[in-house]
Amino acid sequence: MAQQEVMTLKRFQEKFHSDDACREHLFQMRWANGYSCPKCGHSTFYFLESRKLYQCMRCEHQASATAGTIMHKSHTPLLTWFWAIFLVAHDKRGVSAVFLARELEISYPTAWLMLHKIRKAMSDRDAHYQLAGLVELDDAFFGAPTEGGKRGRGTDQTPVLVGVSLNKQGAPQYVKMQVIPDVKGKTLVEFAKLHIEPGSTISSDAYRSYNALAEEFDHQPIKFNVKDNPDHLKWLHTMISNAKAFIGGTFHGLDSKHLQSYLNEFCFRTNRRQFGGQMFNRLLTACISTDTITYGDLTAKV
Template sequence: MTFNRIQFQKGLSIPAFLSRYGSEAQCVEALMQARWPNGFVCPQCGHTHASRFERGHQQLWQCTRCRVQTSLTAGTPMADTKLSLQVWWLAIYLVSQAKNGIAALELARQLGVCYRTAWRIKHKVMAAMADHEQSRRLEGEVQIDDAYLGGERAGGPGEPQWRNKVPFIAAVSLQHGRPQYLRLDVVSSFRRSVVHTWAQQALAPGTHVVSDGLTAFTGVGWAGLTHDAIVTGGGRKGAQQPRLRWINTILGNLKTALSGTHHAVNFAKYGARYLHAHAYRFNRRFDLAAMVPRLASAFASAGRRTERQLRTPS
């Protein structure tokens, strides 16, 4: 068996995680570094000096210029939380280190919270992951393919033939013939105009695209990119096409991960969030140990998210 250095690399072990984030004081310092890496910055006026004091069990900073008071969690996804920062940091660890993600029910068991709280925490973390992945543009040689999330046959007459079925485009850039970065983007349909718009946002100028013979993929040419369309004929033979090997492998792994970890997911509403979280982990697979502090930094700057925002289709 060929040695896969990614599979056997060291991640952030539980003892290592606890040594860094095992106390509330350590989590406070980690959040301060993530939110204010160069020292305090007033969210109101941008001033860099403040007095620090405690009110009850909460630490507050008061700007010496405008006198506005703020806390470490104000203006972040953790705003108004009643949970300790240790719980939030553990959630970031569990969501980021699990290769296939983690179900909200399992997260609830691990954190010692109710299911609804675990669901909110998980989706806030995944939303922060999505924010970073949406800005990534692939370049070089890129393999793309069309795929669907979910899909349940309708239960009665008069209903759509399929429910909870979400179309998306998968794209992976290659470096020295091996996968480098991944994008997974929900689209409204597989039309040329839709693929054209997607290519303008997801692919850098000069990218060379390789796809199967789906007519809609000619839309990448409208975006000024070179394109090789390979008529595969579908089925197992199409999946084994050498020039589309990596994208087919990635899609197979994605579907296995989602079906094996998550059950009864509303893909029509939250599918994009699950796809972006999977891409986030894939794109940082070479340095698992650094994923927690990086995600914590992204999470601290993600902005406050309300229940309504989390429930809004992504």
């Protein structure tokens, strides 16, 4: 994506002072080269002020600036949506539904749903990218263990597979995290095929399940030993530690049912950590590029 406008708090307040200003910004983002009817492609339209719709002068199809976005059919004002996206984009620690509800003076259920819609946009945006080159891969476990229960790979915590791609200097570039049902070879291969480019080299520990990766990738297992290999999977373990701090620090008592969406948020933020003040427009672009999700969809998930 090209460079985006840096959006400071002052600039945001000056630019987005009403729903109409937000709608005009969405129009410019969606039809940067001029309006094109989604149905027939005609470029001439007139605006239906009472319904906030753009009607094609050829086929009379009516289009909304929010159609096909996470904001579609939302009763929440556009300005509130823009404030929510701004607050989420500009706090690297993430924001909770309690915080959003208080700051935007909306109900907790509304804030909770808005945040999940934003996280869906983050997930859908990152789905376009794969890890490549040298990729560190390992499993981790999230959540509090049952008192007296096992730890490590025998725990009853939620297993998560983590992949981190490194650049030529050995520094981390991108990260992917996925909740998995188990740490079997088949599960690891499915993750790798989905999230790692063919031809990449995968570095892991010597746990037997990872041997299955050798059938599809250049796999380099190394038996972990703090004394002999102190830097093995160093960046991956750093990412895991950061993800746990991110989730534990902001989202207390997180339900494992929605763990994946919080991991998606962490990955989206981490993968764009170098963009700083550009995050608002980058996140807004993600939000207008993905379909919405309903409260029923979220509560129905298992």
